[in-house]
Amino acid sequence: xxxxxxxxxxxxxxxxxxxxxxxxxxxxxxxxxxxxxxxxxxxxxxxxxxxxxxxxxxxxxxxxxxxxxxxxxxxxxxxxxxxxxxxxxxxxxxxxxxxxxxxxxxxxxxxxxxxxxxxxxxxxxxxxxxxxxxxxxxxxxxxxxxxxxxxxxxxxxxxxxxxxxxxxxxxxxxxxxxxxxxxxxxxxxxxxxxxxxxxxxxxxxxxxxxxxxxxxxxxxxxxxxxxxxxxxxxxxxxxxxxxxxxxxxxxxxxxxxxxxxxxxxxxxxxxxxxxxxxxxxxxxxxxxxxxxxxxxxxxxxxxxxxx
Amino acid sequence: xxxxxxxxxxxxxxxxxxxxxxxxxxxxxxxxxxxxxxxxxxxxxxxxxxxxxxxxxxxxxxxxxxxxxxxxxxxxxxxxxxxxxxxxxxxxxxxxxxxxxxxxxxxxxxxxxxxxxxxxxxxxxxxxxxxxxxxxxxxxxxxxxxxxxxxxxxxxxxxxxxxxxxxxxxxxxxxxxxxxxxxxxxxxxxxxxxxxxxxxxxxxxxxxxx
Numbered sequence: 439x440x441x442x443x444x445x446x447x448x449x450x451x452x453x454x455x456x457x458x459x460x461x462x463x464x465x466x467x468x469x470x471x472x473x474x475x476x477x478x479x480x481x482x483x484x485x486x487x488x489x490x491x492x493x494x495x496x497x498x499x500x501x502x503x504x505x506x507x508x509x510x511x512x513x514x515x516x517x518x519x520x521x522x523x524x525x526x527x528x529x530x531x532x533x534x535x536x537x538x539x540x541x542x543x544x545x546x547x548x549x550x551x552x553x554x555x556x557x558x559x560x561x562x563x564x565x566x567x568x569x570x571x572x573x574x575x576x577x578x579x580x581x582x583x584x585x586x587x588x589x590x591x592x593x594x595x596x597x598x599x600x601x602x603x604x605x606x607x608x609x610x611x612x613x614x615x616x617x618x619x620x621x622x623x624x625x626x627x628x629x630x631x632x633x634x635x636x637x638x639x640x641x642x643x644x645x646x647x648x649x650x651x652x653x654x655x656x657x658x659x660x661x662x663x664x665x666x667x668x669x670x671x672x673x674x675x676x677x678x679x680x681x682x683x684x685x686x687x688x689x690x691x692x693x694x695x696x697x698x699x700x701x702x703x704x705x706x707x708x709x710x711x712x713x714x715x716x717x718x719x720x721x722x723x724x725x726x727x728x729x730x731x732x733x734x735x736x737x738x739x740x741x742x743x744x745x
Numbered sequence: 746x747x748x749x750x751x752x753x754x755x756x757x758x759x760x761x762x763x764x765x766x767x768x769x770x771x772x773x774x775x776x777x778x779x780x781x782x783x784x785x786x787x788x789x790x791x792x793x794x795x796x797x798x799x800x801x802x803x804x805x806x807x808x809x810x811x812x813x814x815x816x817x818x819x820x821x822x823x824x825x826x827x828x829x830x831x832x833x834x835x836x837x838x839x840x841x842x843x844x845x846x847x848x849x850x851x852x853x854x855x856x857x858x859x860x861x862x863x864x865x866x867x868x869x870x871x872x873x874x875x876x877x878x879x880x881x882x883x884x885x886x887x888x889x890x891x892x893x894x895x896x897x898x899x900x901x902x903x904x905x906x907x908x909x910x911x912x913x914x915x916x917x918x919x920x921x922x923x924x925x926x927x928x929x930x931x932x933x934x935x936x937x938x939x940x941x942x943x944x945x946x947x948x949x950x951x952x953x954x955x
Contacts, residue, residue: 735846736752
């Protein structure tokens with residue numbers, strides 16, 4: 439029990455510590471692929487340090503919602519990180535049915551961010567909040583269809599148990615991994631506002647989705663928002679990697695190796711996609727998300743009928 | 746293995762319903778041809794026979810190499826624009842496709858209780874037939890109609906392999922010939938239309954007079 443708790447705490451610390459590095463890695467790879475040298479690998483840490491030292495200024499008309507929202511964001515992200523298995527280590531929070539808690543913890547953070555954006559009263563931020571809410575509506579079924587089908591296969595409803603009970607002898611499991619990781623990748627791209635859906639580097643308010651919501655925050659608030667953004671990206675990366683854990687044959691060392699190589703491969707994939715893909719028109723994004731949902735539905739159908 | 750290939754086939758159908766390029770349709774046709782060829786080759790890995798390899802070989806030549814190349818040639822020759830020009834929104838089309846596939850899967854599950862069949866290949870083939878018809882219904886371009894017809898034809902093939910493992914060879918060869926003739930005729934028709942009219946949309950055919 440003591441060892442299990444220690445492992446859980448270490449894995450949360452790993453997620454908290456390495457998430458800016460992952461974001462830095464993606465940015466660096468993207469820069470290299472487009473022929474630039476790019477910012478240093480540790481740039482996110484420097485930026486966070488800079489923001490940490492700055493003064494926080496709140497808009498005059500804002501209420502307590504915009505004060506607590508950044509903190510709520512960070513705390514929900516930490517709770518979500520505490521539910522993920524890193525390598526083969528047992529997470530701190532793990533019980534039957536925690537996939538639903540996981541989805542709605544992330545939903546809670548989004549809810550508070552939307553509220554805070556509307557609280558400030560700027561029209562741009564209201565627009566960004568509306569967009570975020572619309573796309574989140576289409577993004578949620580993707581999570582439930584892909585994780586619902588994997589939970590159907592294994593017969594468990596806890597993230598840790600699901601990933602630990604699946605065997606990969608069956609060829610249909612490999613196909614399942616490929617299909618599921620496509621739809622989870624599309625989900626990650628949407629939730630973390632990366633390239634085909636939202637451009638993290640854009641500076642035109644009319645085209646922004648996620649970035650426009652934190653336009654009026656500064657100092658410590660902005661630090662908290664950015665940090666939770668990095669953690670969110672890493673959380674989705676771990677979710678994607680966790681499909682590949684059954685290949686490790688339940689070995690601790692192999693699990694860690696899969697975790698590290700998986701992160702590197704995923705960072706490269708994100709970099710490549712951001713380099714070659716152009717941004718979709720705003721009206722095409724729901725279609726893109728519905729496509730990912732369709733893949734999830736197909737998964738579920740197949741597993742209902744081959745059982 | 747058949748299930749895996751059928752899943753890939755279904756994925757290609759989803760891709761067909763979101764893409765808006767004519768070129769992507771041709772690529773998907775090629776991929777579907779490859780999937781069907783592999784599906785036909787698998788039974789011969791265990792007991793090889795020269796006679797049985799004829800259909801997969803014909804399939805490879807006609808569906809993977811010849812027809813896509815011919816369609817590409819038509820696209821190049823007639824200088825067809827790359828947008829497919831749907832008559833309804835792509836999003837609605839995709840929702841329609843999802844609903845259809847779900848209904849078909851459940852229906853074939855019900856069917857499989859009374860007759861022996863492989864549910865997943867059967868349902869995938871059935872969905873391809875439905876989606877081929879949808880493509881013909883909801884697209885304006887003639888060349889896309891040809892692609893829709895070919896998807897329908899692929900669906901019939903998959904459907905056939907799931908019901909009976911050995912269709913009479915003459916029928917299979919017959920279907921291949923059928924498709925070939927249709928594509929050929931379409932090419933000729935498109936060429937004729939191009940010499941008379943500017944566009945290649947079905948809407949223009951409504952105004953055809955002698």
